[in-house]
Amino acid sequence: MTASTHKLSAIAGVSALLAVAAITATVVGLLLSSDRRVADVPSQPQPQQIDPALQLYRQAAELAVALEEPRALALLDEQRVVVAGDQVLLIYRRDGTVLKRIALSEPPQCVAAGSSHHLYPQRIYVGFRNHVKVFDTAGDLIAVWQPPRDNADLLSIAVAQRDVFVADISNRLVWRYDTEGRLLGSFGTPVKSRGYPGFVITTRYFDVAASNDGLLYAVNPRLLRIEGFDYTNPEQQVPVRHWGRGSPQLDGFFGCCNPIHIAVFADGRFATAEKGFPWVKIFSRQGEFEGVVAGPAELAAPAADLTVDEDNNVLVLDAAAKRVRIFAPKNSQDVSDSDKRQ
């Protein structure tokens, strides 16, 4: 019995060690293999493929924005960019240095700046939930404009020569102010007799842009189109022109309600940003699709804001990456400064 007990313990010991090792290896292997799922089959909706000939722009530069939640973007002049977000207004030089930091009392929702054609060039108009504040470049508060209505929810500002337009998603109207903050009127009221349904908005995006041709362009997202209002003629209640159509193809606006942001070039062409698949596209003056600035390959999320400069560059506020990304036309000469990113 002694010998047998002896043998027993030896056998038991060895086999126990082996068994422990085997089971541990098996369990570890099983556990490790369980999270090695490679994303082979895409479960997410896939965007359109793009013809390289339609890629009209390339990224020329980008500047990191020191904000948790960048909301809006405007161009002050050739060299300066204004970014609003969190509770602050940041003025950047294009190389990325912060020139000015203006603290705000509440989160801004939109921003615009007077161009050289504006009555007060370089004035900064900041839209909050239901009112507008006007700053100069030194950061001094010039004026606080009364809310058009208490329930206003201002999502976009556009500046023309003598007028300032504010898009109010709550009332589904675009308010027109003069530069002193006097309310002059509004656009977008439905006119049954002319079959104009007004702004049909079922999503939290509403954008306006002023053009040099005396028209104010506003997106009518649910109708998948952009409408031009003649603000010089106060009698004109309905848009004088509209363009755009819904389409799953690149040449139209995708889904239920697009585009989300627009900007108008000096020559009257349009840049649009979409949600869903975050395309930024170029359309001609007449509204024909010309090409693509950026798409899902470049942008992880829909653009938070969009603006264009005199050199036909497109500036996109990429809130996910917390960057302003500057796209330059491919044929332009001005592509030198940030090839180092490659």
Added chain:
Amino acid sequence: MIGRRRRTGPPAENCQAADEPNAAPEAQRRAVRLYSVATLRRGSLCSMLVVLAAVVVWLFVAATLIAGEPVYPLPEFTSGYQVPDALHPPPRPMWRHYADLAYLVVALALAAYFALVLRWRAGLLGLAVVSVIWLGFWRKGCVCAVGAIQNVALAIGDPSYAIPPLVIAIFLLPLVFTLFFGRVFCAAVCPLGAVQELVAVRPLKVPRWLDHALGLLPHVYLGAAVVLAATGTAFVICRYDPFVNLFRLGGSAGMLLFGGGMLLLGLMVGRPYCRYLCPYGALLSLLSPLARWHVRITPDECINCRMCEEACPYGAILESTTTPPPDRNWGRLRLGLLLLSLPVIVGVFAFAGYQLHWPLARLHPSVSLAVRMQAELADPSIGTTEASDSFRRTGRPVEELYAEAEQIRRRFIPGSVFFGAWVGLVFGVKLVSLAVYPFRKQYEPHKGNCVSCGRCYWYCPVEQARLGLIRDVDLDAYRRAAQSPSPGGDKPRQL
């Protein structure tokens, strides 16, 4: 927000009748009342329409005159369409949890009563059937006492985990019962044990050495499960629970196969899961030797007839010692050496455990994601996984993920050292217990391994005499046969 209280409307020429913004709600309400009076006086259709228009205006103004919150614009429905609310079915009502708890208490008490007082195997079997139906097929969900180990371990390891008292009760009740009555929980209450009990029709005997070796596994499994649960990594006991998928009649094919295979194996090897895997069984086997009352094979004195030797399908019957004790000095020396080497074994295993902490930590989803992200950022050509894709989509900085992974890795160091030390201790104690010469005057159940199934009663002539199935004369015959040396270790003759 200076302007919030002031209502400055747009100039009159731009106002539309349908959405007059100037009027305060009070004024509107007054207007409605005035119009109502007018309606009564005139009663014309026209004024009715005016009233309606006023009400509509008031509705609109009242609905929109709320500032301060962002708007998600719903369509302005005009057809009277009411926006519905999403309906959510409620979870299991609370009383059902209490019913389960009550069943647990009643079943434990009944099992103890059947096993220890009535010595009634049929009753235990019946209770097992009820448990499989109630706790297995009907209840389907969790938590069971076996899995509750992990909830308790997690609650100890992570103070933010809010463990429901119900789970603690489910975990503790069988432990307390075991402390007094042995493993009656395994006998007929645990659905996992009960289902194996029901299929153990013709079990074979597992060779002793294999039984001893495999018997270490539950302890190792227990240690691993506790460490993985306490670090919030995984609930492996639940993940590799063989029978829960059978009870639910669903689940992954692999686990169903594992469960089915375990049941098939259970036809030939008694309770394979309970004996060689179940971590709760390991816990109970530590407490069961301390039990106040424990299942006894014989209701009275053992006559050493060896009839019960083959009765137990779970290898839990210890023979009475027939051989003389071996050389005492050698035995003492061996025991002393083993006892001295026990701390060394524990230390070596603890060190091995420390070495294991990084592979173990990589089982944590956040750590494995961090490792993956690091690899992907270093070499984008390896592609992405669903997890890394999702992580990228959140926009969370990768440094935050690395910091979190590092924190988890540090938590794994004490955990894996404990795991290693525990495995070493289990191994060492097993060696010591094998080296101890057992003095037993009678056949008795192994107090740790016996699951109180009650099979052995029937084989005991003393029990049969107690039940009045055999006469005292026959019992004496057994007694004589046991005392007379049987040639060649033959089995005593059957009745």
Added chain:
Amino acid sequence: MAIDNIPTRRAFLGDVFRVLGAGGMCCAGLWLTLRAGSGPQGQSPQTSAGGKSPAAEPLQPLPRRPGSYVWQIDPDRCVACDGCQKYCVLDVSAVKAVQCFALCGYCDVCTGYFPTQGYVLETGAENHLCPTGAINRRFVERHGDERFFEYTIDEQKCIGCGKCVAGCRLMNGSLYLQVRHDRCVNCNECAIAVACPAQAFRRVPATEPYLLGKNMKTAIAALERRRQAAGGAST
């Protein structure tokens, strides 16, 4: 005499030990219960609340409750992969798509209903994004040329694959996946939570067993205010 006493004394000491042991275990359990939910939030799907995400609201420590906890998907973390369909232990997943009507745009071109490429606005089965045709599209009303449709989920048909959720995310994101507690068997370790690539599953108190996304909360609050205003006006 002494010999007679030994087993009795041992038995008595044993009893004392057992009672103390049982009492100690109960006390430990009580301590665990009382301590529960007091520490900082854990980071894993096993803990009561999942890890932090900058998009999600800060997680509150779970209140101590006698009740139980159930699994739920945080819509703000969910990436609408098809894991819920694949990994649930039930043959037909306990996870279903849910419509948050307050956030829905009642779109004509619904990206949760029609495939995102080459959609045709016809409701024939071949044009459905949903593999089981579990979304019902019902005409509500018309404003000029613009038509509004209500989309509801037929939970009998829904398999929880999340295709519509991913599609709807492209626009308003009113569709979201939730564990339906009339079907969920509440595993101690949810098989989907283990597989979830976004760690979107977490335990929630059974008294509040459903979660909403940030936008949904805002939209529902806005709808409630509208209803209250309408209710106040009608009385």
